[in-house]
Amino acid sequence: MTMDVLDYLQSGDRAGGAAITPEDIARDGILGRIGTLETRIARSQSEIEAAQSVRYRVFVEEMQAQLPAEAMRCRRDFDKWDDICDHLLVLDRKIEGDTEDQIVATYRLLRHEVALAHGGFYSDSEYRTDQLVARHPDLRFMELGRSCVLPEYRSKRTVELLWQGNWAYALKHHIGAMFGCASFHGAIPEAHAMALSFLYHNARATGEWAVEALPGIKVDMNMMAAEEVSGRKALTALPPLIKGxxxxxxMVGEGAVVDHAFNTTDVLVILPIAAISDRYLNYYGADAGRFAS
Incomplete structure (x- = not known):
């Protein structure tokens, strides 16, 4: 994404959105609406496949990911996790055609109990998230993944709706913490030495929130001493999603992981609901509570 949602929130330039009525929620499950854009969870297999096509356009055509042969043939990014996740969509209702033609952004959401019933979270392939979950038996976790927005929709409105949808969904399902892999473009971690070192020195999760990358694939993020890291340059180099x-x-986990298939360098982001700033809670809380009811 090219838009930092918190930059947007702090600018005070919130886009005006039409009110969502109880009838909208009951009929369509709408979690938010701004202008012609709406966000909700996918309701059918055809909508999920359309979201997978959007992911293909971003991850393969734009970012040069290399998917399994069947996915490349179908021109859809899909895997076994799609069958157990919920798929958050942003739709542009001004686009002519079916609902599947109107999907412009998507996020994949995996709830705690669903993950545990199917052997764990997607991020377990890179990080020891099982240890994190075990240390918090009273919290329900949610994993966020496969975030993407079509280039022409990387705007304030689209990002606001994605976050509105995530927040409303988290409230509805009584989520206590979110986590998921966020990515730097490219499979050469050293190209991101300043930003990775900044995260290591300033945002590394410790204590009960500590999470470490798996042995054998862990890349040390401590590439530069703290005094060598320029905060301004590092923040400029951080992907907008991570800054948000x-x-x-x-916080971020200990160690980065190179995902050669997706041509990315991943870090694990951990976000306890209790840590979310009051400004953000005040901004979304009332509306999200209404949507989640």
């Missing part, structure tokens, strides 16, 4: 998470109160 940090301003909400998020």
């Amino acid at each position: 998470y940090l301003r909400l109160g998020a």
Whole structure:
């Protein structure tokens, strides 16, 4: 994404959105609406497949990911996790055609109990998130993944709706903490030495929130001494999504992981709901509570 949601929130330039009525929620499950854009959870297999096509356009055509042969043939990014996740969609209702033609952004959401019933979370392939979950038996976790927005929709409104949808969904399902892998473009961690070192020295999760990358694939993020890291340059180099998470109160796991298939360098972001800033809670809380009811 090219828009930092917290930069947007702090600018005070919130886009005006039409009110969502109880009838909208009951009929369509709408979690938010701004202008012609709406956000809700996918309701059918055809909508999920359309979201997978959006992911293909971003991850393969734009970012040069290499998916399994069947996914490349179908021109859809899909895997076994799609069958157990919920798929958050942003739709542009001004686009002519079916609902599947109107999907412009998506996020994949995996709830705690669903993950545990199917052997764990997607991020377990890179990080020891099982240890994190075990240390918090009273919290329900949610994993966020596969976030993408079509280039022409990387705007304030789309990002606001994605976050509105995530927040309303988290409230509805009584989530206590969110986590998920966020990515730097490219499979050469050293190219991101300043930003990774900044995260290591300033945002690394410790204590009960500590999470470490798996042995054998862990890349040391401590590439530069703290005094060598320029905060301004590092923040400029951080992907907007990671900056947004940090301003909400998020932390990152110990170690980065290179995902060669997706041509990315991943870090694990951990966001306890209790850590989210009052400004963000005040901004979304009342509306999200209404949507989640």
